[in-house]
Amino acid sequence: MRPPRALWVSFPLGRPLGIPGDADFQLDVLRATLGMLSTATEPTIEDYPTDAPSVGPEAWACPVSLDVELDDSLAGRLLAEVGRLRPWAAETRRSRGRTLFGLSGAGPDEVDDVAIVLATVAESGNVTDPPDTAIDWAHPMPFLIRHLAEDLRSFYHEAIAAQPGDTPPNHDALNRWIFGETVLGEVLLTIGGHLTIAGDADSMALIVRNLTILEGHFETDFTN
Amino acid sequence: MVRLSDLHPNEADHLRARADAMPQFECERWLTPRPLAESTVALVSTCGMHRRDDPPFTLGAVDYRLIPRDVDWADIVISHVSTNFDRSGLADDPNVAMPLDRLEDLAARGEIGDVSSWHYTFMGGHPRPQMFEEAGKEVGRLLAEDGVDVALLVPI
Numbered sequence: 421m422r423p424p425r426a427l428w429v430s431f432p433l434g435r436p437l438g439i440p441g442d443a444d445f446q447l448d449v450l451r452a453t454l455g456m457l458s459t460a461t462e463p464t465i466e467d468y469p470t471d472a473p474s475v476g477p478e479a480w481a482c483p484v485s486l487d488v489e490l491d492d493s494l495a496g497r498l499l500a501e502v503g504r505l506r507p508w509a510a511e512t513r514r515s516r517g518r519t520l521f522g523l524s525g526a527g528p529d530e531v532d533d534v535a536i537v538l539a540t541v542a543e544s545g546n547v548t549d550p551p552d553t554a555i556d557w558a559h560p561m562p563f564l565i566r567h568l569a570e571d572l573r574s575f576y577h578e579a580i581a582a583q584p585g586d587t588p589p590n591h592d593a594l595n596r597w598i599f600g601e602t603v604l605g606e607v608l609l610t611i612g613g614h615l616t617i618a619g620d621a622d623s624m625a626l627i628v629r630n631l632t633i634l635e636g637h638f639e640t641d642f643t644n
Numbered sequence: 645m646v647r648l649s650d651l652h653p654n655e656a657d658h659l660r661a662r663a664d665a666m667p668q669f670e671c672e673r674w675l676t677p678r679p680l681a682e683s684t685v686a687l688v689s690t691c692g693m694h695r696r697d698d699p700p701f702t703l704g705a706v707d708y709r710l711i712p713r714d715v716d717w718a719d720i721v722i723s724h725v726s727t728n729f730d731r732s733g734l735a736d737d738p739n740v741a742m743p744l745d746r747l748e749d750l751a752a753r754g755e756i757g758d759v760s761s762w763h764y765t766f767m768g769g770h771p772r773p774q775m776f777e778e779a780g781k782e783v784g785r786l787l788a789e790d791g792v793d794v795a796l797l798v799p800i
Contacts, residue, residue: 432730434734434741523721523722523723573731594730
C-alpha cells in the first residue's frame with residue numbers, strides 16, 4: 421500500500437483509533453487524519469503525538485479468583501473456571517448488548533459446549549475429527565480449533581471487562597494471564613503440543629497452532 | 645501501527661521482513677479533494693469485521709465484506725485469523741477500529757459532508773498484498789459509484 425496521506429499512531433495492534441469508548445480521543449485521531457487532506461501537498465506520513473494508556477503485565481492482575489476445585493479431568497477444571505467467570509461475562513454482555521462469541525458456530529450461550537470440545541481435544545489428542553455434538557460447527561478441523569479458542573478468549577475478556585478499573589490490561593497482560601494462570605491456557609498449550617505432532621503429516625495443523633497460540637507463549641519442546 | 649519495540653521480538657522481526665519484501669507501488673496521480681465539509685467519507689478496514697450472518701474470512705482470504713452505515717453493532721463479529729492483535733478493545737467499542745459512530749459525529753457537526761452508505765472490510769496480514777489488487781479495484785469502483793470522495797483506510 422502507498423496511501424497518499426498517512427497518520428502513524430503508536431497504539432497497540434487492534435486499536436487503531438486509540439482508546440475504546442473515548443469518543444473525544446477517537447475524534448481527535450480522525451481529525452488529525454482527515455486534516456491532512458487540506459494540508460498535504462505530496463505523499464506524506466505524519467506522526468500522531470499522543471500514546472494511549474494501558475496497563476502492562478507487571479502492573480495488572482486478574483481480580484477474579486480462579487481457584488477451582490481439584491478435579492483430575494481437564495474438562496471438569498475448565499468448566500469450573502468458565503463457571504467462575506460466567507456472572508462477570510454476563511454482566512459485560514448485558515451492558516454492551518452484544519458479544520463477539522460465536523465464530524466457531526456455537527450460539528452465544530453455548531460456552532460450556534465450546535469448553536468441553538476444547539478440553540476433549542486436549543485430553544484425546546484428536547485434532548482431525550469433527551466434535552461429536554449437536555452444534556453445526558462453522559469450520560472443519562483442525563481450523564475449528566482456532567475459532568473455538570477465540571470464542572473462549574472473547575468470553576474471558578468479557579469477564580475481565582466487568583471488573584472495576586478505568587485502564588484496561590494490554591494485550592501482553594491478557595495473554596500472560598490466559599496462558600500463564602488459567603486452565604484455558606493449559607488446555608490451549610496442550611492442544612498446541614498435539615498440533616505440533618499432527619504437523620508432521622498435515623502442515624495445516626502447524627498453521628492452526630500459530631493462529632491459536634500467539635508468539636512467545638508456545639515454547640515447550642514437544643520433540644523429546 | 646504499534647511501535648515495533650512494543651511487540652514480541654519474533655513478531656517485530658517478522659514485520660520487518662514483511663516490510664522489506666513489500667512490493668513497491670507508485671503513487672497514483674496526486675488529487676486534491678473537495679473541501680472536507682462537502683466530502684462523503686467511507687471506511688475501508690483490514691480488521692476482518694463482518695455481520696454475523698456473513699461468511700467468515702478464511703485462511704488466505706482476499707475478498708471483502710460490506711458494512712452498512714446503520715449497522716447494528718450487536719450484529720458484528722471479527723473472524724480475522726491472526727491471534728497477534730487484541731480484540732478486547734474492539735469488543736468493548738467497535739469504533740476503536742471501525743469508527744462509524746465517529747464519522748456520524750463529524751457529519752452531525754458539519755466537519756464532513758456525509759457518511760457513505762457502505763463501508764468495506766478485508767482481512768489484513770496476507771503475505772502477498774498484490775493478491776488484493778482485483779478486490780481493491782472493485783471496491784474502488786463501488787466507492788466511486790456511491791459518490792464517495794474520501795476513503796479512510798484503517799489497518800488493524
